[in-house]
Each structure stands twice: as C-alpha cells, then as structure tokens.
Amino acid sequence: MYKTTYIKAESIDHASASIGDDGKFLAGGMTLIPTMKQRLASPEILVDLGGCALSGIEDCGATIKIGAMTKHVDVATSPIVQSAIPALASLAGNIGDRQVRNRGTIGGSLANNDPSACYPAAALGMDAIIHTNSRDIEAADFFVGMFETDLEEDEIITAVSFPKPEAAAYVKFPNPASRYAMVGVCVAKTSDGIRVAVTGGGEDGVFRHDELEAALSAEFSPASARNVSIDASEIVSDMHGTADYRAQLVGELTARAVEMC
Amino acid sequence: MTLVNFNLNGKAVSADVPDNTLLVSFIRETMGLTGTHIGCDTSQCGACIVHIDGVSIKSCSMLAVMAEGANITTIEGISDGDAIHPMQQAFHENHGLQCGFCTPGMVMSAIELVGQNPNPSDSEVREGLEGNICRCTGYHNIVKSVQSAAAVMARK
Numbered sequence: 001m002y003k004t005t006y007i008k009a010e011s012i013d014h015a016s017a018s019i020g021d022d023g024k025f026l027a028g029g030m031t032l033i034p035t036m037k038q039r040l041a042s043p044e045i046l047v048d049l050g051g052c053a054l055s056g057i058e059d060c061g062a063t064i065k066i067g068a069m070t071k072h073v074d075v076a077t078s079p080i081v082q083s084a085i086p087a088l089a090s091l092a093g094n095i096g097d098r099q100v101r102n103r104g105t106i107g108g109s110l111a112n113n114d115p116s117a118c119y120p121a122a123a124l125g126m127d128a129i130i131h132t133n134s135r136d137i138e139a140a141d142f143f144v145g146m147f148e149t150d151l152e153e154d155e156i157i158t159a160v161s162f163p164k165p166e167a168a169a170y171v172k173f174p175n176p177a178s179r180y181a182m183v184g185v186c187v188a189k190t191s192d193g194i195r196v197a198v199t200g201g202g203e204d205g206v207f208r209h210d211e212l213e214a215a216l217s218a219e220f221s222p223a224s225a226r227n228v229s230i231d232a233s234e235i236v237s238d239m240h241g242t243a244d245y246r247a248q249l250v251g252e253l254t255a256r257a258v259e260m261c
Numbered sequence: 262m263t264l265v266n267f268n269l270n271g272k273a274v275s276a277d278v279p280d281n282t283l284l285v286s287f288i289r290e291t292m293g294l295t296g297t298h299i300g301c302d303t304s305q306c307g308a309c310i311v312h313i314d315g316v317s318i319k320s321c322s323m324l325a326v327m328a329e330g331a332n333i334t335t336i337e338g339i340s341d342g343d344a345i346h347p348m349q350q351a352f353h354e355n356h357g358l359q360c361g362f363c364t365p366g367m368v369m370s371a372i373e374l375v376g377q378n379p380n381p382s383d384s385e386v387r388e389g390l391e392g393n394i395c396r397c398t399g400y401h402n403i404v405k406s407v408q409s410a411a412a413v414m415a416r417k
Contacts, residue, residue, distance in 0.1 A: 006263060006280035006326045033322050034304050048327060097392030098370065099310060099319045177305070179391070
C-alpha cells in the first residue's frame with residue numbers, strides 16, 4: 001500500500017473540509033482498503049467517517065431511515081428492519097461473509113456502487129432516498145454508472161431512507177467464492193407500482209427492468225416473469241458468467257423473488 | 262505517523278505507526294504476536310481474524326490506526342492461563358486441523374459464532390465460517406470441532 005495520511009473526522013463538516021483534492025472517505029473499508037493494498041487506489045488522504053455519529057436505524061412511519069455507517073450485521077439483525085422490510089434484513093445478512101458484515105456499511109456500499117453489490121438493487125428497487133450532507137437524492141438519480149454515483153467529491157452520504165413496500169424480496173445468485181451477486185434481483189410492490197431492480201449484470205451497474213415491470217404489473221406471478229424474454233445484449237459477460245447465462249438468471253431470479261413476495 | 266492507543270490481549274499498547282500499516286502487520290511485526298496469520302492478503306481466507314471489541318474482523322483489511330481505543334483479542338489472548346480455550350481444545354480433540362495455518366482464524370471466527378448461536382447446526386457452522394478457508398481438512402472435522410466446543414462452552 002502506498003503512503004497515505006489518515007484523518008479520523010469528528011464531524012461531517014470536519015470530514016468534508018479534510019478531503020482535499022486527492023482524498024477518499026473511508027467507511028467500513030471492505031472495498032477501499034483491499035483496493036489500496038493492490039495499489040489500484042492511492043489516496044493521499046484517508047478520511048475515516050467512523051467518528052461522525054452516522055450509525056443507527058430509525059422507524060419514521062412510512063419509511064425506515066438507516067444511518068450511512070450502519071454495518072450490514074446491524075441491518076440484518078435489526079428488529080425494525082426485520083419487521084418492516086424483511087427483504088432488506090435478509091439482503092444485508094447475506095452480503096459477503098461474517099467479517100465483511102461486521103465492518104461493511106450501507107453508505108460505503110452505495111457510494112462505491114459496485115456493479116455486483118446487493119444494496120444498490122434494494123435502493124433502486126424500493127425507491128430509496130439517499131441523504132447527503134447537502135441534499136436528498138432519489139436512487140434513480142444517484143446511480144450513474146459502474147462504480148459511479150451522483151456524489152460530488154466532498155459530498156458524504158449521511159443516511160438512506162427506504163419507503164416501506166407493500167411487499168418486497170431480494171434474491172441473488174451468489175458467486176460461490178466472493179458472495180457478490182452474479183445476478184441479484186429486487187422485486188418490490190410499492191405505492192408507485194411494481195419495481196424490478198437488477199444488480200450484477202448491467203453495463204452501467206444496477207438498473208430497472210422495464211419489460212419485467214410491465215409483465216408483473218399486468219400479472220404478478222412467477223410464470224409472468226419467466227415468460228419475459230430477457231435481452232442479453234445489454235448484459236455483461238466476464239470470467240464468472242456469459243451475458244446469456246446472466247440474462248437467464250435475471251428472469252429466473254425475478255420469478256423466485258415474486259414467489260417470496 | 263500517528264500515535265495509536267489500544268488494548269491488546271488485556272495489555273495497553275501505545276505506539277507511533279505509519280498510517281498505511283495494516284492491523285495484521287502491526288500485530289505480527291511490531292507486537293511479535295505471530296499466531297495471527299497472513300494467508301491470502303486479499304480478505305478472502307480469514308487466517309488473520311482477530312476480535313475487535315468482541316467482534317470478529319479480518320485484520321488484513323483494517324489499518325492499525327483505525328483500532329484507536331479498541332480492545333483487540335488475538336489467538337494468543339483467548340487461553341485462561343495455561344488452559345487453552347475450549348474451542349482450541351475441541352479442534353485438538355476432533356482433528357479439526359492438518360497443517361494448522363488457517364486454525365487461528367477458524368478458532369476466532371468460531372468463538373464469535375458460538376457466542377451468537379450456542380447450538381449451531383452443521384449448515385449454520387458452515388455458513389458461519391464462510392469467511393474462513395481451509396485447504397486441508399475438507400471442513401468436516403472443523404464442523405465437528407465447533408459443535409463439540411459449543412457443547413462444552415454451553416456447560417460452562
């Protein structure tokens with residue numbers, strides 16, 4: 001790992017002011033530190049958000065608000081999340097391994113916007129609002145592309161609000177080694193209609209699947225999802241799976257998620 | 262360099278460390294506690310697992326400076342005087358290791374697992390040890406060891 005200067009921020013303002021031109025915010029470090037070890041990232045300044053009081057889960061009536069530094073294990077075991085959005089608790093409980101869940105955070109996952117991460121599918125599928133130190137961003141506007149978000153360089157996610165869906169389920173086909181989603185699908189019945197968000201296959205990261213949403217709006221059944229022909233041309237191929245294979249997973253996992261709703 | 266203060270296996274430690282020092286490097290090279298292993302160095306294998314404030318973490322994926330103020334327990338810190346921990350004893354009795362390289366991480370992970378689930382099933386042990394890789398045993402005797410230790414720990 002290249003040299004870096006570590007700063008433990010005492011507040012959001014302190015963090016934002018410390019980031020400089022070539023700094024990175026550090027949340028749980030489950031992606032950033034391994035990336036720095038491989039010398040794929042070499043920030044001059046590392047601003048740790050662990051002391052900024054950003055953890056916690058709050059039931060706000062129509063929504064659940066989760067602090068950005070809340071760890072996956074705490075989302076997975078929260079009675080509030082388990083009762084209001086069990087799909088979200090289950091998603092958090094199946095990220096990575098025990099040690100990743102003990103350190104990794106929801107804000108870090110969303111800010112990184114890994115194309116195979118689980119949380120972006122839940123945020124987009126359930127129409128979450130991402131709160132930052134300067135504004136509120138709808139999930140649809142937040143995820144810009146692979147590893148890319150709408151966040152400014154000195155902007156910090158403070159919390160995420162998930163509207164409580166009428167029903168929701170998240171199903172992923174995990175890579176056997178990393179537990180990242182080969183494909184993961186979040187199906188949600190919201191006040192806004194049926195939403196289907198797909199992670200693990202999009203060229204630009206997480207995306208909503210219009211054809212599946214239309215089919216499920218007409219008839220909400222597993223068969224309805226399985227009857228949709230999934231276009232593989234916009235889905236990525238890599239060493240873990242071809243686009244055709246992933247496209248097949250999109251339809252099948254959507255059907256399984258519908259069964260769980 | 263940053264001055265860090267934490268508690269390592271019950272002893273207060275205070276040291277100046279370069280900011281880019283990994284916690285595992287600090288534990289092994291500065292403190293000389295080499296029971297915590299570096300296996301893959303890419304956060305996959307779990308040989309470097311220690312407890313921070315009772316929670317298992319991979320010490321190759323955390324900077325030493327991030328442990329400021331924490332209580333750190335390594336494999337050297339779990340025995341009771343000369344008596345090894347029931348989890349270690351169970352690995353010994355059930356042949357839960359062959360080369361032993363992964364064992365410190367397995368033991369630290371398994372102690373947390375049993376703390377949260379005092380009577381884990383086969384699949385719960387395997388799922389709970391998802392973050393630990395063993396290339397020798399095929400895991401069968403590791404599962405047996407953890408369940409055997411769980412029974413002993415439940416009686417204490």
